[in-house]
Amino acid sequence: xxxxxxxxxxxxxxxxxxxxxxxxxxxxxxxxxxxxxxxxxxxxxxxxxxxxxxxxxxxxxxxxxxxxxxxxxxxxxxxxxxxxxxxxxxxxxxxxxxxxxxxxxxxxxxxxxxxxxxxxxxxxxxxxxxxxxxxxxxxxxxxxxxxxxxxxxxxxxxxxxxxxxxxxxxxxxxxxxxxxxxxxxxxxxxxxxxxxxxxxxxxxxxxxxxxxxxxxxxxxxxxxxxxxxxxxxxxxxxxxxxxxx
Numbered sequence: 001x002x003x004x005x006x007x008x009x010x011x012x013x014x015x016x017x018x019x020x021x022x023x024x025x026x027x028x029x030x031x032x033x034x035x036x037x038x039x040x041x042x043x044x045x046x047x048x049x050x051x052x053x054x055x056x057x058x059x060x061x062x063x064x065x066x067x068x069x070x071x072x073x074x075x076x077x078x079x080x081x082x083x084x085x086x087x088x089x090x091x092x093x094x095x096x097x098x099x100x101x102x103x104x105x106x107x108x109x110x111x112x113x114x115x116x117x118x119x120x121x122x123x124x125x126x127x128x129x130x131x132x133x134x135x136x137x138x139x140x141x142x143x144x145x146x147x148x149x150x151x152x153x154x155x156x157x158x159x160x161x162x163x164x165x166x167x168x169x170x171x172x173x174x175x176x177x178x179x180x181x182x183x184x185x186x187x188x189x190x191x192x193x194x195x196x197x198x199x200x201x202x203x204x205x206x207x208x209x210x211x212x213x214x215x216x217x218x219x220x221x222x223x224x225x226x227x228x229x230x231x232x233x234x235x236x237x238x239x240x241x242x243x244x245x
Contacts, residue, residue, distance in 0.1 A: 025139065025140070025143045026140045026143060029136040029139060029140060030136070032132070032136075033129070033132060033133055033136055036128075036129045036132060037129065039125075040122075040125055040126065040129055043121075043122055043125055044122065046118070047115070047118045047119060047122050050111065050114060050115050050118050051115050053111055054108060054111040054112050054114075054115045057104055057107050057108035057111050058108050058112075060104040060108075061101055061104035061105045061108050064097050064098075064100040064101030064104055065097075065101045067093075067097040067100075067101075068094050068097040068098045068101055070097075071090050071091070071093040071094035071097055072090075072091075072094050074086075074090040074093075075087045075088075075090035075091045075094060078090055
């Protein structure tokens with residue numbers, strides 16, 4: 001049973017420890033399952049040998065029992081032939097066969113019990129290997145999930161790094177400054193463009209005001225202010241007298 005104990009110890013190996021020590025846990029687990037299957041194949045071979053031994057012991061037991069019966073018949077034949085001397089020898093052979101048959105029968109019983117125990121152990125071993133296969137699938141899934149979580153954690157760690165955020169903040173400030181400078185440039189350009197437009201508008205306004213200037217010139221001419229270059233006192237006085245009257 002030491003052989004099956006060794007296999008049982010193999011099956012009880014800590015898979016989580018394998019995962020922590022292995023670069024590729026899935027590969028290690030697959031190798032462990034392959035090793036178990038090899039052990040199972042060896043166990044089946046040993047059980048088959050044990051069964052063969054049990055059958056051979058059974059045959060030997062039956063053979064010795066048959067010899068015992070045969071020597072008894074020979075002893076009886078010798079007695080019938082009045083050959084007691086031969087009958088005694090035949091009975092001695094019978095006794096030897098009986099002793100051998102008893103030993104083989106005892107060995108066969110022990111071997112039969114061992115075979116039954118080996119069969120049960122083999123059935124249990126097969127079930128454990130099946131369980132190990134299912135556990136391997138679960139562990140591999142856990143490993144992959146852990147690897148994915150680790151990758152996500154590393155990504156979040158990079159995203160949470162203050163140096164990375166400071167880079168964004170610095171670039172944001174630079175963009176704000178560039179936008180402010182561009183806005184100031186546009187405002188200055190707009191101011192220069194507005195002055196020129198104001199001057200142009202004033203000129204157009206002056207052109208539109210010429211009819212009023214013409215009326216002023218006509219008024220001055222009527223008042224005699226444009227003929228001699230200076231108004232006559234009489235005219236001005238008359239104008240004043242008229243206004244006073």
